[in-house]
Amino acid sequence: MVLKLAKIITEKLKVSFLDLLPIIFVVLFFQIVVLQQPFPNLSEILIGLIFVVVGLMLFVEGLELGLFPIGENLSYALAKKGSLF
Numbered sequence: 609m610v611l612k613l614a615k616i617i618t619e620k621l622k623v624s625f626l627d628l629l630p631i632i633f634v635v636l637f638f639q640i641v642v643l644q645q646p647f648p649n650l651s652e653i654l655i656g657l658i659f660v661v662v663g664l665m666l667f668v669e670g671l672e673l674g675l676f677p678i679g680e681n682l683s684y685a686l687a688k689k690g691s692l693f
């Protein structure tokens with residue numbers, strides 16, 4: 609049970625990290641190529657990145673549990689009704 613939960617959490621963290629990769633690449637590009645500056649406080653930036661990934665994972669999970677079912681029910685009800693008028 610614990611291993612299954614850990615596997616699910618790991619997969620959701622991986623998806624959240626992959627969602628953030630384009631933003632990470634843009635920041636890296638500007639910091640290295642455009643500004644040509646080293647990263648100040650790299651350890652703090654990495655800790656912040658971990659917090660952002662975990663926060664995004666929790667946010668998306670909350671949406672999936674709370675708001676997405678409401679939207680699905682609304683869409684089914686509208687489709688069943690047929691006409692918007």
